[in-house]
Amino acid sequence: MLGRTASSRLASRSFWCRPRIYRPNVLHTRTFQLDVRVEKNKVRFLFPPKDSHPEHSIDVSQFWLRDNCRCQLCVNKDTLQKDFDTFDVPGNIKAEHSQTQQDGVHVTWSDQHVSFHPWNWVKSMAPSYRQEGVNAAPSKAAGWSANSWDEWAEARETDYKDVMDKNGTGMAKLTAAIHHYGLGFVKNTPVSPEATEELLERIGPVRNTHYGGFYDFVPDLAKADTAYTNIALGAHTDTTYFTEPTGLQAFHMLSHIPPPGEPSGALGGESLLCDGFYAAEKLREKHPEYFKTLCEVKIPWHASGNEDVAIAPDATYPVIETESGLDGPIRRIRWNNSDRGVVPLEAGFDVVDRWYAAARELDSIIKSKESECWFQLQPGTVLVFDNWRILHGRAEFKGLRRMCGAYINRDDFVSRWKLSNYDRADVILHNMWQHR
Ligand SMILES: C[N+](C)(C)CCCC[C@H](N)C(=O)O
Numbered sequence: 001m002l003g004r005t006a007s008s009r010l011a012s013r014s015f016w017c018r019p020r021i022y023r024p025n026v027l028h029t030r031t032f033q034l035d036v037r038v039e040k041n042k043v044r045f046l047f048p049p050k051d052s053h054p055e056h057s058i059d060v061s062q063f064w065l066r067d068n069c070r071c072q073l074c075v076n077k078d079t080l081q082k083d084f085d086t087f088d089v090p091g092n093i094k095a096e097h098s099q100t101q102q103d104g105v106h107v108t109w110s111d112q113h114v115s116f117h118p119w120n121w122v123k124s125m126a127p128s129y130r131q132e133g134v135n136a137a138p139s140k141a142a143g144w145s146a147n148s149w150d151e152w153a154e155a156r157e158t159d160y161k162d163v164m165d166k167n168g169t170g171m172a173k174l175t176a177a178i179h180h181y182g183l184g185f186v187k188n189t190p191v192s193p194e195a196t197e198e199l200l201e202r203i204g205p206v207r208n209t210h211y212g213g214f215y216d217f218v219p220d221l222a223k224a225d226t227a228y229t230n231i232a233l234g235a236h237t238d239t240t241y242f243t244e245p246t247g248l249q250a251f252h253m254l255s256h257i258p259p260p261g262e263p264s265g266a267l268g269g270e271s272l273l274c275d276g277f278y279a280a281e282k283l284r285e286k287h288p289e290y291f292k293t294l295c296e297v298k299i300p301w302h303a304s305g306n307e308d309v310a311i312a313p314d315a316t317y318p319v320i321e322t323e324s325g326l327d328g329p330i331r332r333i334r335w336n337n338s339d340r341g342v343v344p345l346e347a348g349f350d351v352v353d354r355w356y357a358a359a360r361e362l363d364s365i366i367k368s369k370e371s372e373c374w375f376q377l378q379p380g381t382v383l384v385f386d387n388w389r390i391l392h393g394r395a396e397f398k399g400l401r402r403m404c405g406a407y408i409n410r411d412d413f414v415s416r417w418k419l420s421n422y423d424r425a426d427v428i429l430h431n432m433w434q435h436r
């Protein structure tokens, strides 16, 4: 028997028995013959052959199917959230029969509810029918080097007006370049912090940190960090000391005023970029044992400069993180010589020394001519890059150099990239299944 609260919740939701009216939010008409069979403790979906995929069946638990009802009584049509409590549905609920119709599969249940599963949702069940839209998005480009920097110049350049135009393709192109190559430039941006912030907010909400939100800085040590000085900064990723390092970082150099009496030439402050995925892949290729060490040895990171700040992540983290094991694609690089903590002695004498040897090798790859891309940021051009992949730095400089920009969370960026490049309904479906 259901508990009093559950049964009263059920009773109050008379829709279980009310005839269901639905207008599926995305009507994907039937594009393939599918057979659905209700069996004793499961429901079998029989997918016809497609491309190289032979005919195949997928058996699902009845309760799973019920919990994934997409009718407008079970899914809030305004928020697309589940609109019922999964656990108000009796665990012994039974599917009685199913019908395939123009708009999807309808299943009648022992409590008279009729669940609805639109075709695009059903297709998401089968890998062979899944490879469309964002599911088929290109994976990240292989690492680029200084030698290939010019090969993809067109892909990384966008224009401010086009990116800001809601009906333009600029945002799609910019976010695709950042997803695929790790960075993009937005040209002809008005040379103001306001226009820069407006641009970045269009990608995703600016992330607040102990540096504030949108940052606009000069070398005055306003924050206790060497970025707020004029010294050279080696190639690094930012916020290695956060449990989740910032996903994107952006820089827009607004001005660079020479010191009094100095000519405006040769002030320094050139920018450095290096594809961390390229460097890490080089290490994996040339020194797999060093790659393994930088993936396995977890180290502390910290931000301690400001009086009221002593930040460290929830755990120690390695320099290189991969998806699904040592041979998997590289997921994230944490590389910051200034903000790294103490390589843990608990790892053992040999491991500590191997860590330094491995890090030295990666450092030499990063600092190699083939990895380093130097260029001069100009007022009007905003650089936006993937801080989980791209290392950045700068040359020392003289004079008053003003830089602005912001951090943006990874998930907010990925959302913008998907929605700018793919059909929203497909993206929502993709996200629900989290297909890789
Ligand atoms: C970008 N902004 C000037 C706000 C901060 C710079 C912070 C630099 C810090 N060492 C880190 O690597 O995270």
Ligand SMILES: O=C(O)CCC(=O)C(=O)O
Residues within 6 Å of the ligand: 227, 233, 238, 251, 271, 392, 393, 394, 403
């Ligand atoms: O000033 C620059 O060009 C870069 C500063 C920097 O590396 C940072 O803020 O993390």
